[in-house]
């Protein structure tokens with residue numbers, strides 16, 4: 001039997017179309033680009049994670065001369081937030097990327113999506129994911145299932 005899945009997201013043609021909270025999170029992700037350590041790929045990635053109480057934690061990609069030892073921006077931010085002493089729940093994540101000084105599309109890799117799935121499990125709630133589709137185009141995705149429907153589970 002052939003089956004089809006549909007994914008759902010909201011598209012925004014410009015940054016100023018986002019609501020205030022989402023705009024702020026994307027701006028924080030863009031700010032995180034400054035701390036990117038990416039001498040090998042020269043591809044900067046920044047991420048900002050928002051707890052349910054509104055506080056924001058940032059992360060950026062951290063590379064290593066032994067390439068696989070590096071870490072994506074999303075997971076740097078998610079693990080920093082996961083390490084929160086108060087164990088607050090995470091509500092949203094935004095991703096930004098920059099190449100040759102210009103904002104470019106920023107979409108999470110599979111390993112980061114799998115980590116986001118764990119974030120949802122911990123929060124017992126879906127995660128809002130703000131992705132850059134281009135220099136000034138954004139997608140708001142509600143729930144990791146829309147980006148990785150066949151994620152690994154142990155049940």
Ligand code: THU
Pocket residue numbers: 038041043045060061062063070071072073074107108109112
């Ligand atoms: N990268 C991220 O930070 N997030 C992703 O979701 C995928 C890729 C980083 C890893 C590496 O430092 C650079 O982008 C180029 O692959």
